[in-house]
Amino acid sequence: ASNKHAANSQGSNTPEYSKLWYPYAQMKSLELNLEVVEASGVYLTMSDGKRLIDGISSWWCVSHGYNHPELNQAMFDQAQKFSHVMLGGLKNSTTEAFASKLVEITPEGLNHVFFSDSGSVGVEVAIKMALQYFFNQGNQKKTRIVALERAYHGDTTACMSVCDPAEGMHKMFHGITPEQFFLPAPKGGFNASTETIDEELSKAETLFQTHGESIAAVIVEPLMQGAGGFNIYSPEYLNRLKALCEQHDILLIFDEVATGFGRTGKLFATNHTDIVPDIMVLAKGLTAGYVGHAATLASTKIFEAFLSDSYSKAFMHGPTFMGNPLACAIGLKAIEIFERDNFLGNIETIESILKEELLGFEHEEIVETRVLGATGAIEVKDAKFHQGIQQFAAERGVWIRPFERYIYTMPPFVITPEELRKITGVMKAWFARPR
Numbered sequence: 001a002s003n004k005h006a007a008n009s010q011g012s013n014t015p016e017y018s019k020l021w022y023p024y025a026q027m028k029s030l031e032l033n034l035e036v037v038e039a040s041g042v043y044l045t046m047s048d049g050k051r052l053i054d055g056i057s058s059w060w061c062v063s064h065g066y067n068h069p070e071l072n073q074a075m076f077d078q079a080q081k082f083s084h085v086m087l088g089g090l091k092n093s094t095t096e097a098f099a100s101k102l103v104e105i106t107p108e109g110l111n112h113v114f115f116s117d118s119g120s121v122g123v124e125v126a127i128k129m130a131l132q133y134f135f136n137q138g139n140q141k142k143t144r145i146v147a148l149e150r151a152y153h154g155d156t157t158a159c160m161s162v163c164d165p166a167e168g169m170h171k172m173f174h175g176i177t178p179e180q181f182f183l184p185a186p187k188g189g190f191n192a193s194t195e196t197i198d199e200e201l202s203k204a205e206t207l208f209q210t211h212g213e214s215i216a217a218v219i220v221e222p223l224m225q226g227a228g229g230f231n232i233y234s235p236e237y238l239n240r241l242k243a244l245c246e247q248h249d250i251l252l253i254f255d256e257v258a259t260g261f262g263r264t265g266k267l268f269a270t271n272h273t274d275i276v277p278d279i280m281v282l283a284k285g286l287t288a289g290y291v292g293h294a295a296t297l298a299s300t301k302i303f304e305a306f307l308s309d310s311y312s313k314a315f316m317h318g319p320t321f322m323g324n325p326l327a328c329a330i331g332l333k334a335i336e337i338f339e340r341d342n343f344l345g346n347i348e349t350i351e352s353i354l355k356e357e358l359l360g361f362e363h364e365e366i367v368e369t370r371v372l373g374a375t376g377a378i379e380v381k382d383a384k385f386h387q388g389i390q391q392f393a394a395e396r397g398v399w400i401r402p403f404e405r406y407i408y409t410m411p412p413f414v415i416t417p418e419e420l421r422k423i424t425g426v427m428k429a430w431f432a433r434p435r
């Protein structure tokens, strides 16, 4: 159905808009011509019967493809026991097992898991955890959070406060959140030179020297800033940032909502580095994109700061659906499949195809092409350049959704080389179309 305003059913001229309010959309002019009726593997089936390859895994989360028989079964089996039960005062073996599994597969030292229902809330939990870590030690001064320019950490208010105020999606809300600082977005790619890192971290050092006493934590999307434009940067930057943080008693939070579960070529972006953050946030691929869920993992040092003989130091957070057993049952099965079916091998193949197809690709409109793991992006000079690309791609059997100056793919890990080449082929055909 069209979302365009039309005379309403009473015949008055009051526009009748869609009852469903869509995300990041101007509802006055939104027109949706594509309706999904079924999805399986990497394919979305539309109401007219056309099948599109999902080139962006439904906002980067459907890692195992749609309608996976084993994930369906895991969900069904759990639903027959109970689909939800609160964590306040009750334990259940599915959620307990998932927490243990996450501790087992994440970098050594992250020993405790706090669940929540979306990536944004997972980040919110991480920030609150960092603040309360210091409050619990009687330090009320450390209330500021440092983030990177171009950062994107979610849609809620505290998350917004660590989104880039100058360029990020939430710039209109800037100022209503607690004061914080931004460091320059790291440059130079995965193999950035020591000089580049020196220069960038000298800014961090100056900031920490001047304001370290009021800074609780630094939060980053490790190795790749996603919604900030697929800015890939070096593991060495992170190694050295951690050392600087330690010198100034500042916690380091890795937001692995987008990078976690294989997207950068290793299970976690952290695995490319020599360090372990104090707090790490996972979502999206946590449930293979089946249902919304997030996990905020904390090191022993963080966890122990919340222990006391009275209730006073307990962590003050607890979303209704945290640790939802359906999400945890699916998540457990998703990890089993990831390991058993060697998804890291698939991702290696995806990365080499993306490099082959995109890295040498040149056109006067292109600023740069970038690839890391199962992400390939083309940055163009002008966001207007890709107006119409969604329809162009859909007509050719591919679903992609560029934003700002970025045309990109983040396919499900079960994609075949032929299907992946179809996506990159369509991306490149857009540049070659007659204009």
Ligand code: PLP
Pocket (backbone or CB within 6 Å): 118, 119, 120, 121, 123, 152, 153, 154, 155, 221, 226, 227, 255, 256, 257, 258, 259, 283, 284
């Ligand atoms: N953090 C990062 C790095 C993200 O990319 C996203 C979503 O794209 C979020 C947090 C927010 O996650 P959610 O959309 O599940 O709230």
